[in-house]
Amino acid sequence: MHTHSALSDEEAAQLDAHWRALNYLSACQLYLRANPLLREPLRAEHVKPRLLGHWGSSPGLGLVYTHLNRVVREHGTDALCVWGPGHGAPAVLSGAWLEGTFGEYDPDRARDAEGMLRLFRDFSQPGGLPSHTAPDVPGSIQEGGELGYALAHAYGAAFDNPDLLVCAVIGDGEAETGPLAASWHSNKFLDPVHDGAVLPVLHLNGYKIANPSVLARLPEDELDSLLRGYGYDPLHVTAEPDTPPAEAHRSLAGAFDTALERIALYQREARARDGSGGVQHRPRWPMLVLRTPKGWTGPRYVSGKPVEDTWRSHQVPLTGVTEDADRLRQLEEWLRSYRPEELFDGDGRPSADVLACVPEGARRLGAVAHANGGRLVRELPLPPLERYAVPLKTPGGSSHEPTRVLGGLLTELFEATAERRDFRMVGPDETASNHLDGVFSATARGWQAGTLGTDEDLGPHGRVLEVLSEHMCQGWLEGYVLTGRHGLFASYEAFAHIVASMAGQHVKWLQSARDVPWRQPLPSLNYLLTSHAWRQDHNGFSHQDPGFIDHILNKSPEVVRVYLPPDANTLLCVADHVLRTRDTVNVVVAGKQQCFDWLGLEEARGHCARGLGVWEWAGTEVGGREPDVVLACAGDVPTQETLAAASLLREHLPQLAVRVVNVVDIARLMPRSEHPHGLPDAEFDAVFTRDRPVVFAYHGYPWLVHRLAYRRAVHGSLHVRGYKEMGATTTPFDMVVRNDMDRYRLVMDVIDRTPGLGAEAIGLRQRMEDVRTRHHAWVREHGTDLPEVSEWRWPGA
Helix, strand or coil, X not given: CCCCCCCCHHHHHHHHHHHHHHHHHHHHHHHECCCCCCCCCCXXXXXXXXCCCCCCCHHHHHHHHHHHHHHHHHHCCEEEEEEXXXXXXXXXXXXXXXXXXXXXXXXXXXXXXXXXXXXXXHECCCCCECCCCCCCCCCCCCCCCCCCCHHHHHHHHHCCCCCEEEEEEEECCHHHCHHHHHHHHHHHCCCCCCCCEEEEEEEECCECXXXXXXXXXXXXXXXXXXXXXXXXXXXXXXXXXXXXXXXXXXXXXXXXXXXXHHHHHHHHHHHHHHHHCCCCCCCCCEEEEEECCCCCCCCCEECCEECCCCHHHCCCCCCCCCCCHHHHHHHHHHHHCCCHHHHECCCCCECHHHHCCCCCHHHCCCCCHHHHHHHHCCCCCCCCHHHCCCCCCCCCCCEECHHHHHHHHHHHHHHHCCCCCCEEEEECCCCCCCCCHHHHHCCCEECCCCCCCCCCCEECCCCEEECCCHHHHHHHHHHHHHCCCEEEXXXXXXXXXXXXXXXXXXXXXXXXXXXXXXXXXXXXXXXXXXXXXXXXXXCCHHHCCCCHHHHHHCCXXXXXXXXXXXXXHHHHHHHHHHCCCECCEEEEECCCCCEECCCCHHHHHHHHHHCEEECHHHCCCCCCCCCCEEEEEECHHHHHHHHHHHHHHHHHCCCCXXXXXXXXXXXHHCECCCCCCCECHHHHHHHHCCCCCEEEEECCCHHHHHHHCCCCHHHHHEEEECCCCCCCCCCHHHHHHHCCCCHHHHHHHHHXXXXXXXXXXXXXXXXXXXXXXXXXXXXXXXXXXXXXXXXXCCCCC
16 A cells, blocks of 8 residues: 555544544434434434435545545645545535535534534435535535546546646446546646646445446556556555555555645646747646445444445445344444544534644635636626628628638637636537637647647647547536536537437536525536538438437426527527526537528527517518418528528419518427426417417427427417438438428428418429429439529529
């Protein structure tokens, strides 16, 4: 084991007192609802009727908490800890209670016997505290229920925080997940000049729920080689069930001190070289491999079966204690083994030895501002949209690539934040493909690995991070915004699904945090989904999936937002809006290909502020009466097809009163009672009518629109066209024909669904069908779209 002579016997005893106090408090959270200090013999009525929670990882997490306290206090370090095994929350809750942070946030949990009992009673109880490191837990930035993200979150927190140490505790099970395995490579993106340090602590206690863990069963030399292959310098600390506590404390303290000394050295050297123009070299950052027994210090045997240092200690190691006198006695012996009378005074206050290692004030792990990132947020210096807006003479009279236009705004934003460094973009190697590469005139791709003469736009201090792991991108950005900074995740639309579960977890965090009074609002997590299903000219079916919208809109309506801007100016307005929002997850879907410009900047501002609206210039309504039919659309390609259909109807059925409605904010389709952006029924009916046929061309799966609008009066007259898994590598127009969302199909839908129009317009319907038939032959012979499609313009443009 690693030893360090600087730790005296007294210091080792004080660290052990703190750790024993953490273990006592953690165990009691699982069991007690009375008699918190064991001032009287333990009786069945002192025990909770339902025993819930996880003991197995709590002693190991408590050991890390104790030693991080010492590191912060002795080194004067600002530290944040990301607790990967979040089900070890009893240890983290205990640490926050011991240091006093919990009592400051909630006086009912003060550092006394009454506050201690409140902590015990509330744990894993209805209306109380959750069983994971949720937003209720001071010092936490992730719940840790769904495993795999601790290391990416830690690196995200460290980016652009040069004075911050982020300790990432990674559990056995988490280390087996794909996202975690990829996240080890985050060290190739950590800038030692402008970023803080990440200290991974791989905590191996040998087991998951009921199985051994892979890395814990590797021989130490094999594990060491694996971690060195990732580019780390591992420091190994191992404790067995019978290891004397002082020996374990000395070993772990020595490892922490060695790691911090190396981190400080690497940062000093890198920052000195940067100041002198020297060549940078990627450090081999230290990390800790901490092996401790699962359920350490708990019951060794229960009913003759081994529990400590086995998988049986994962959750509640002693069950049935209220019905079995022997087990109740064993529980009391276990709890008294921590000698609580030495750790707390008669009023339940921690002793001086327990608190000797605890930092003061804002450096306590539960009080660090970065764990409540809303306290650190600054407004982004977003430029005026007029600088980048597309001039419009007439609707459809020009076209631009919306994402390239947005790239101009983002470039200036990167320039404006060059000194303060609180805005980043992440993505899976698609910035150039998504036509956002203009930003590279303001910042590089961050990169700490080797470079070649053929590389472009790489740099050690870049703030665009690209790696072909959506999990890493998501984790980095979550860690970044959770610690009070701003960012954008730009991705191909189809592959946002890869992080769907992570996005859901982040939504849950934001939703829960809204109910925690001391949590401050955070910058929103923003997705830009482009290279979307309708324009995957190079890639085809595998890259066509608009369903991330459906996934997001299943989540908390207080948190989720989805925007479908139809052109460049509306994309600018939406981007300006989402980058200013707090405590939401915003999904913006926009194309990167040439797209007609429909609205000027002022019209786009008003349209986006409303979320939807009638485009009077596109319809043929007669003032004073309702339309005969409503053509609605959401998304850039559906908007083009809808307007093309409207122009056909204007030409061939001029007597038909057509209303054209465009939807930017898809949640506007929902009732106000279901979503804060939902429209009241009266406003919805004024736009869509109550009973006229509505033909809706939608960017994604059509049944989503039906689900959102099913309570509306007009729902029985609503017909939706959208993507229905008819994909291929084909032409742009063939994609909409395959999915029955083309202009000719929309005209046919209008004829079929408008009362009294069928007989009058039968000839037009046949001609529309004939064009579709001609399209199929043309596209196969020529490989291009029909000339009347590819050369189409809005009348008068």
